[in-house]
Amino acid sequence: MLEFLIRWIDRLVETIGKAASLLTLLMTGLIVLEMITRTFFGMSWGWVYDLSGWLLAAYVFLGGAWTLQRGQFVRVDILFMRLPPRAKAVVDLTISSLLFVLFAGTLLWFGTRFAWQSYMMNEVSATGAWQAPVFVAKSLLPIGVVLLSLAWLSHILKLVQNGLRSAD
Secondary structure, eight states, X not given: OHHHHHHHXXXXXXXXXXXXXXXXXXXXXHHHHHHHHHHHHOOOOHHHHHXXXXXXXXXXXXXXXXXXXXXXXXXXXXXXXXXXXXXXXXXXXIIIHHHHHXXXXXXXXXXXXXXXXXXXXXXXXXXXXXXXXXXXXXXXXXXXXXXXXXXXXXXXXXHHHHHHHHHO
């Protein structure tokens, strides 16, 4: 059961992370298109600025969990890398998990409030170039935190699973 849960979380996080990584291509294409139309046709599409920013947010918030899963998330490794594997596991199960819960809890709380307030006031793009609802982009933060939390849960479950195997 534990193995199934780990595989399911990892597959979900990887699939969303890979899809999010493709957003960089879309974002780049939009910016290039804007540059071409501005340079050669003298016209600017204001919505490209908003949409490329939102795509960047999606890339960061939806791809962060995959980054964590692959062990490429930012971490202070000055002391951690010198620890033996068992001590690293203990640090991750205790101190790192506590710090993660504080970090993720804060982001989830404020991110959800941020998105909800945007939804409640029918906030639209500030550029005036289009009337896109801003809460969609702002909702990426709490969604990303949930994905990040799932990736952390998978990491912790793997540590527990490996600890159980080494105890046998």
